[in-house]
Amino acid sequence: MSTPVRLDKYLADMGIGTRSEVKTYIRKGRVKINGIIVKEPDIKINTISSEVYFDNEPIVYETVEYYMLNKPAGVVSATVDNHCETVVELIKSGRNKDLFPVGRLDKDTEGLLLITNDGDLAHRLLSPKKHVPKVYYARIKGMVTKEDVETFRSGIQLDEDFITLPARLDILEAGDISDIKVTIYEGKFHQVKRMFEAVSKEVLYLKRLSMGELYLDESLAPGEYRKLTEYELNKLKGNE
Incomplete structure (x- = not known):
C-alpha cells in the first residue's frame, strides 16, 4: 500500500x-x-x-537501495569520517541519505562491499548466528603450507575467548610470496590478517571476493559501483 x-x-x-x-x-x-x-x-x-x-x-520512487562497491584501498568503511574519504561518499548516485556499509573492510583492503539502507538485510548478513561465508583473495609473505591449511581447518585462537570457526584455505601458488583464497565465517577485526599472523605469516594484499551469495563483479574497477540486479538481490535474501 x-x-x-x-x-x-x-x-x-x-x-x-x-x-x-x-x-x-x-x-x-x-x-x-x-x-x-x-x-x-x-x-x-x-x-x-x-x-x-x-x-x-x-523517475521511479525507491526507498531502499542496494549497491555493490569494489572498495579501493585508502577508503574507510564508514558513513562519515573526519580525516578520510568513506565508502558511502563514493556512491554519487545514492538518493537516500541513510546509506551505510554492511560490515567493514580494513582501510587497506579492497573488494566487495554492500552499501544499502536496508537494516533488516544487513542484520541477517552480519548476525554471528548465520555464519555467512566470506571469501578473500590474498598475497601472503611466506610459504603457505598444507600444515597451514590444516590449522585453518581446525580453527585458530585469536583471543582468550575467541576461536575461529573452521576456515577453508586454498593455496593458489606457494612461494616466498604465496597467493591464496580463504573462506571465513565471522567478521572479527583484522581477522584474516590475525589468522595469518598466528601461523607466522604476513598479509601483503587482501581483497574480498564474495559475501554469502553476492559475488564481486570483476568488471568493476576499484572505486566503481553499481546497483544490485534483481537476481543478485533475490539470491542475497534467499528468495532464489
Whole structure:
C-alpha cells in the first residue's frame, strides 16, 4: 500500500534537487505525471501507480537501495569520517541519505562491499548466528603450507575467548610470496590478517571476493559501483 507523497518531496527524495529547486522545475513544466505536465509542487501522487517523468526521463520512487562497491584501498568503511574519504561518499548516485556499509573492510583492503539502507538485510548478513561465508583473495609473505591449511581447518585462537570457526584455505601458488583464497565465517577485526599472523605469516594484499551469495563483479574497477540486479538481490535474501 502506498502513502500519497507531495510531488516536490518525491523528486527531492529521488535526488533531482533540493525541495526549492524541484519546485522551480515543476513550475517550469519540466515534470509530467501519467503523461500530463503538472505545475503544482504540492500535488499528492501515488508512489507505486503514478508514472513520473522529469525532462521526459522516468523517475521511479525507491526507498531502499542496494549497491555493490569494489572498495579501493585508502577508503574507510564508514558513513562519515573526519580525516578520510568513506565508502558511502563514493556512491554519487545514492538518493537516500541513510546509506551505510554492511560490515567493514580494513582501510587497506579492497573488494566487495554492500552499501544499502536496508537494516533488516544487513542484520541477517552480519548476525554471528548465520555464519555467512566470506571469501578473500590474498598475497601472503611466506610459504603457505598444507600444515597451514590444516590449522585453518581446525580453527585458530585469536583471543582468550575467541576461536575461529573452521576456515577453508586454498593455496593458489606457494612461494616466498604465496597467493591464496580463504573462506571465513565471522567478521572479527583484522581477522584474516590475525589468522595469518598466528601461523607466522604476513598479509601483503587482501581483497574480498564474495559475501554469502553476492559475488564481486570483476568488471568493476576499484572505486566503481553499481546497483544490485534483481537476481543478485533475490539470491542475497534467499528468495532464489
